[in-house]
Each structure stands twice: as C-alpha cells, then as structure tokens.
Amino acid sequence: MNNVLGDKRAIFVLLGPALLVYSLVMLVPMLWSLGYTFFTGSVITGFEWTGFDNFTELVQDPAVRDALVFTLKYAVVITVGQVAAGYSLSLLYVFFLRKASGLIRTLVFFPVVLPTVAVALLFQKFFEYAPQTGPVNSLLEAVGLHGVDWFGTPATAFWVLALMDIWRSMGFYAVLLYAGLVDIPDELLESARLDGAAGWRLVRSIVLPLSLPVLISSIIFSINGTLKVFDSIYALTGGGPGSGTTPLTLLMYRTSFFYGDYGYGSTIAFALTILCLAVTVFIFRANKRDLTQG
Amino acid sequence: MTSTDTVVVPATTARPRRGPSNGLLRKRVRQIPIYLVVTVLLIVMVYPLVWILLGSFKTQDEFLNNPTWALPESFGNVANYTEAWSSISLYLRNSVLAVFPSLALVIVLGTAAGYALEVMVFRGRSGVLMLFLAGIMIPGQMILLPLFTVYFKLHLTNSLWPLIITYTATGLPLTVFMMATYFRAIPREVFEASTLDGASAIRSFWSIGFPMMRNSIFTIALVQFFFLWNDLLIALTFTTQDDLRTVQVGLLNFTGQFGTVDYGPTFAAICINMLLVLGLYVFLNQRVMRGLSAGAVKG
Numbered sequence: 001m002n003n004v005l006g007d008k009r010a011i012f013v014l015l016g017p018a019l020l021v022y023s024l025v026m027l028v029p030m031l032w033s034l035g036y037t038f039f040t041g042s043v044i045t046g047f048e049w050t051g052f053d054n055f056t057e058l059v060q061d062p063a064v065r066d067a068l069v070f071t072l073k074y075a076v077v078i079t080v081g082q083v084a085a086g087y088s089l090s091l092l093y094v095f096f097l098r099k100a101s102g103l104i105r106t107l108v109f110f111p112v113v114l115p116t117v118a119v120a121l122l123f124q125k126f127f128e129y130a131p132q133t134g135p136v137n138s139l140l141e142a143v144g145l146h147g148v149d150w151f152g153t154p155a156t157a158f159w160v161l162a163l164m165d166i167w168r169s170m171g172f173y174a175v176l177l178y179a180g181l182v183d184i185p186d187e188l189l190e191s192a193r194l195d196g197a198a199g200w201r202l203v204r205s206i207v208l209p210l211s212l213p214v215l216i217s218s219i220i221f222s223i224n225g226t227l228k229v230f231d232s233i234y235a236l237t238g239g240g241p242g243s244g245t246t247p248l249t250l251l252m253y254r255t256s257f258f259y260g261d262y263g264y265g266s267t268i269a270f271a272l273t274i275l276c277l278a279v280t281v282f283i284f285r286a287n288k289r290d291l292t293q294g
Numbered sequence: 295m296t297s298t299d300t301v302v303v304p305a306t307t308a309r310p311r312r313g314p315s316n317g318l319l320r321k322r323v324r325q326i327p328i329y330l331v332v333t334v335l336l337i338v339m340v341y342p343l344v345w346i347l348l349g350s351f352k353t354q355d356e357f358l359n360n361p362t363w364a365l366p367e368s369f370g371n372v373a374n375y376t377e378a379w380s381s382i383s384l385y386l387r388n389s390v391l392a393v394f395p396s397l398a399l400v401i402v403l404g405t406a407a408g409y410a411l412e413v414m415v416f417r418g419r420s421g422v423l424m425l426f427l428a429g430i431m432i433p434g435q436m437i438l439l440p441l442f443t444v445y446f447k448l449h450l451t452n453s454l455w456p457l458i459i460t461y462t463a464t465g466l467p468l469t470v471f472m473m474a475t476y477f478r479a480i481p482r483e484v485f486e487a488s489t490l491d492g493a494s495a496i497r498s499f500w501s502i503g504f505p506m507m508r509n510s511i512f513t514i515a516l517v518q519f520f521f522l523w524n525d526l527l528i529a530l531t532f533t534t535q536d537d538l539r540t541v542q543v544g545l546l547n548f549t550g551q552f553g554t555v556d557y558g559p560t561f562a563a564i565c566i567n568m569l570l571v572l573g574l575y576v577f578l579n580q581r582v583m584r585g586l587s588a589g590a591v592k593g
Contacts, residue, residue, distance in 0.1 A: 004489040004493075004494060004495050004498075005414050005415050005485065005486075005489060005495055006414065006416060007414075007494070007495045008416070010410075010494060010495035010496050011410050011414050011416050011495075013406075013496055014406040014407065014409060014410035014414070014495070014496065014499060015406070015407050015410035015411065015414075015422070017403050017406070017407075018403040018404060018406065018407035018466055018470060019407065019422065021399075021403065021459075021462055021463050021466065022426065022463055022466045022467065022470075024463075025437070025441065025460060025462070025463030025464075026429050026432065026437055026463050026464070026466075026467075027425070027429075029436070029437035029439075029440035029441050029444075030432060032440035033436050033439060033440050036439060036440070043442070043443045043446050043447075089335075092328070092331070092332070096325070096328050097332070104332065104335070107336065107339050107340065108335070108339055110339070110343075110572070110575060111339070112520075113574075113575050114567070114568055114571055115523070115524050115541060115542055115545065115567050115571065116524055116526060116542070117526065117542045117545040117546050118545060118564045118567045118568060121545065121548070121560065121564050122343075122346050122564060123342075125346075125349070125560075125561075126345070132357060132358075132362065132557070134362060135345060135362050138361065138362050138363065167338070167339075167342075227433075228433045228434070228435075230435075230526065230527050231524070231525075231526035231527065231542070234526060234530075234546075235526065249433065249435055249527075253435070253527075253531075256438070256439055257531070262439045262443075265435075265439060266436075266439055268435075269433065269438070269439075270436070272433050272435060272436075273431075273432060273436050276431050277431060280431060
C-alpha cells in the first residue's frame with residue numbers, strides 16, 4: 001500500500017508540472033532578479049556591470065528613503081484601519097445583529113470583489129475638486145466650508161487613499177474575523193455574562209483574547225498586502241502629487257519601465273522583498289512569544 | 295427591522311430577567327446608537343455605488359450644469375453605455391481569454407501538487423511545501439523584470455501568453471498550500487482503502503481525491519478568480535499593445551482616452567464592470583461567505 005502512495009512515477013506526474021511552472025516562472029526569475037542588481041541598463045539598451053553601485057545608491061537615494069517611509073506609514077495606517085474596522089464590524093455582526101447580519105455582511109463585503117481600478121475611478125470622481133465638484137466637496141460647500149483639492153497635496157491625497165482602501169477591504173476582514181468570533185463557544189460567553197461581564201469588559205477579557213490567533217493572522221495578511229500595495233495607488237493618485245504618495249513598489253515600477261534601469265529597479269524590489277520577509281518573521285515571532293506567555 | 299427583533303429577543307432569555315416590558319423598553323433605547331451606526335454604515339457603503347450608477351445615465355450637459363447629487367433627467371439615456379461598451383467589450387474578451395485558462399491550470403496543477411505533498415509519501419516533501427509557501431511572500435515586482443526580458447526575447451509580448459503563464463505561476467503557491475491543508479482534513483484511510491482496492495496513486499487522485507475536494511476547489515477558484523481578474527501590475531507590464539489590454543488596464547486608460555471632460559462613458563464603463571461582478575457575486579455570495587468562514591482562513 002505504501003508502495004502505491006510512495007510511487008515515484010506518480011509523485012513525478014502529480015507534483016512535477018506545478019513545481020516546474022513555479023520554479024521556472026517564480027524561483028528562477030527571483031534569482032535572476034538578484035543578478036540584475038549588479039548591472040545597470042535594460043533589455044533594450046543593454047546591460048553594464050556596476051558591482052555594488054546599486055546598493056550604495058539605494059542607501060543614499062532620497063527617493064528611496066521617501067518611498068520607504070511612505071510604504072511603512074501606509075502599511076501601518078491601513079493595517080490598523082482595516083483590522084480595527086473589520087473587528088468592529090465582526091463584533092457588530094456577532095453580538096448585535098446576530099442572524100440578521102447576512103444582508104449587511106453581503107453589502108459591506110461587495111466592494112472587496114470590485115475591480116480596484118473601478119473603485120479608484122469612483123473615488124477620484126467622488127472627491128473631485130476641479131473641473132467638476134464631487135459630492136464630498138459639494139457637501140463641504142453646502143455646510144459653509146471651502147472645498148478641498150484632495151489630490152493637490154500629499155497629505156490630503158494620503159487620507160483619501162487610506163479611506164478608499166479601508167472602505168474597500170474592511171468587509172473582507174470583517175468576514176475573516178467573524179469566522180474567528182463564531183468559533184468562541186457560547187457557554188464561555190454565557191458564563192462570563194452570568195459573572196457580570198458585559199459590553200466592553202466582555203470584549204476585552206473574553207472575546208479579544210480568544211480571537212487573538214485570527215486577529216494576528218489578519219494583521220500578518222494585511223501587512224503583507226499593504227507593503228506590496230500597487231494597484232490602488234497607481235490607479236487613484238499615480239503616486240502624486242509629485243512623488244508624495246509613491247511606495248517602493250511604484251518607485252520600482254517607474255525606475256524600471258519609465259527610466260529603463262532594470263538593475264536599480266531590481267535592487268529596490270530586493271529591498272522590498274527583504275522588508276516583507278522581515279516584517280512577517282517579526283510579527284510571527286512576537287506572536288509566538290506572547291502565546292506561550294499567556 | 296421587525297425581523298431583527300424576533301431574532302434578538304430569544305437570545306436574551308439566558309440573562310437575568312427584569313420586569314418584562316420595562317426591560318424590553320430599556321433594551322430598545324440602548325440599541326438606538328447601534329441602529330444609527332448601521333444606518334451610517336449602509337449609507338457609506340451604498341451611496342458611492344448608487345452615485346456612480348446615477349451618473350452613468352447623465353448627459354454631458356447635466357454634468358456641467360446640474361448639482362453633482364441631482365438625479366439624472368432621464369434613465370433612458372443609454373448612449374453612455376453603448377459608447378463605453380464599444381471599447382470595454384474588447385478588454386473584457388482579453389480578460390476572459392487570459393484569466394480562465396490560467397484558472398483551470400492553477401486548479402488542476404495546484405490540486406495535484408497539494409495531493410502529492412500531503413497524501414503521498416516521499417522524502418523532502420515538507421521542503422517542497424516550504425518552497426511553495428515562500429512564494430506567497432514574494433512581491434510581484436521581484437519577478438517582473440526577468441520575465442519581461444524572457445517574454446520580450448521569445449517575442450511573446452504581442453500575445454496574451456505572458457499573462458496566462460505568469461498568472462498560472464503566481465496563483466500556484468497559495469493554491470498548493472491551501473489544497474495541502476484541505477487534503478489533511480480527509481482521513482488517510484480513504485486513500486489507503488482505494489489503493490487496497492487496486493487503484494494506482496494517480497487514479498486515486500482523479501477518482502477519489504479530486505471529486506472529494508469539490509467545495510474547496512470552488513472556494514479557491516473563486517479567490518484566485520478575483521485575484522487574477524483584478525490584477526493590474528502584471529497586466530500593465532506585459533500588455534504592450536492597446537488591443538491586448540485587460541479590463542483593469544483598459545479602465546485605467548479610459549479617462550485618458552476620453553479626456554477628463556467626458557464623464558458619462560467613464561461612469562458607464564465603471565458601472566459595466568461593477569454590474570458584471572455584482573451578477574457573479576450575487577450568484578455565488580453564499581458560497582463565498584461559507585467558504586471563507588469554513589476554514590480557508592484557519593489553515
């Protein structure tokens with residue numbers, strides 16, 4: 001029997017194709033990309049060996065520093081926003097709406113499946129200042145305030161971006177966390193209630209600790225996604241005004257395809273990869289320590 | 295709202311009882327803020343979508359002269375839609391031609407690999423699983439340039455092949471990992487029994503493993519579908535010609551193409567995309583929610 005389940009030929013047939021495609025299209029290019037970091041140039045202009053120049057440039061480049069700061073700021077703000085909004089929603093579903101939450105859950109989830117570019121265009125129009133006034137600015141003017149050129153300064157553009165990404169994704173995190181909350185045994189909640197815990201106290205002492213594992217995986221998921229953010233920023237602000245909302249991913253894209261420097265682009269991509277790995281490992285380990293203590 | 299009450303009341307029976315009508319009244323009053331929150335939530339989620347839908351029926355004249363929250367003067371104005379459709383239809387075709395073949399490949403290859411890594415016995419399988427797992431964290435930017443070089447040298451950049459190949463590969467890590475997790479939940483005895491009955495490992499996979507995974511495959515296919523359908527980075531990089539653009543890239547160029555002045559068709563194009571997804575979503579909603587809650591996350 002174990003002969004059959006250990007059959008080399010069968011393993012080769014089942015695993016081979018996936019492993020081959022994955023290796024050829026992801027693993028080999030990754031190593032290849034590392035090789036690019038020692039060159040400058042592109043496919044069209046040809047390559048030139050530059051040794052470690054790209055890395056020294058990476059460390060000194062103010063554009064990289066700005067993009068790194070923006071990436072981290074974006075990741076922290078959006079992760080906190082997404083997970084907090086999602087958690088509040090999931091608490092609302094479980095403890096207040098209960099079985100009636102189906103419709104609300106569906107509505108709040110809907111933007112998750114919409115094409116990012118469509119959502120970005122929607123928000124562009126919604127917050128528009130000129131030539132047409134969008135609903136947000138109309139509302140501001142209606143209550144006697146001045147309209148704001150939302151995409152005119154990096155700070156306001158950032159908040160529209162944050163708002164859009166949280167609006168778009170909180171339904172997803174709500175459903176993820178809802179799954180975790182539903183798993184909490186009813187008896188546990190009931191006995192806590194009988195002991196007099198209610199409202200905020202119930203959430204803090206019983207619900208929060210018990211849903212911590214799902215919460216942590218949501219945070220890892222969110223950070224991993226927000227560090228790699230590309231499409232929502234590209235579609236909403238294009239990284240502007242100036243380079244005010246440019247994350248590392250977009251800087252890499254511009255460096256490679258607008259300025260035709262594959263070597264430096266790969267170096268930025270490499271820095272991003274290291275950042276993603278480091279953050280994931282960090283959270284994973286911090287979480288492990290907490291769990292053993294608790 | 296009446297339906298909520300009937301559901302909420304039985305759940306409170308376990309609490310210490312107060313005077314019957316008095317307690318109920320107090321409960322109602324306490325719940326007012328929550329109903330307010332829900333109302334605000336509904337407005338925030340629904341209004342932008344309704345606003346876009348209304349906008350898609352407005353003429354250029356209405357955009358320029360009427361307030362932005364006014365209703366369109368007529369809902370019979372479908373000129374915006376015909377204009378938007380004339381370019382969107384090509385992008386849609388490209389998206390379908392790129393996404394569905396990739397999706398089929400991801401599912402078949404990924405499920406087979408997940409089966410091999412979880413059910414079959416061989417040395418180094420945890421190493422291979424880790425290798426796939428690492429792929430989940432690799433940013434797309436890391437593989438973009440070498441792939442572009444290869445596709446460029448193979449003269450593939452003027453077809454949809456780069457998209458199909460890249461989508462298949464980038465979809466694999468998550469699919470393999472989740473499939474391996476799902477196969478773990480099936481008792482080994484099932485496969486041991488089928489091999490005792492004389493089935494080869496491959497036959498056990500096709501006749502027993504694959505059909506048993508039907509629900510999980512459906513869930514993963516959906517998740518991957520939305521990933522691939524909404525991809526911008528890969529499509530933007532590898533579609534160098536206008537007639538190869540996918541929906542996302544096409545939509546991005548929509549405002550540029552019509553200029554910032556031509557609102558109606560832009561709104562209509564966004565609506566066409568939203569309605570398509572809405573149709574699919576309403577049709578599949580229950581399964582998405584169930585699938586998400588059922589363990590896709592807990593793996």
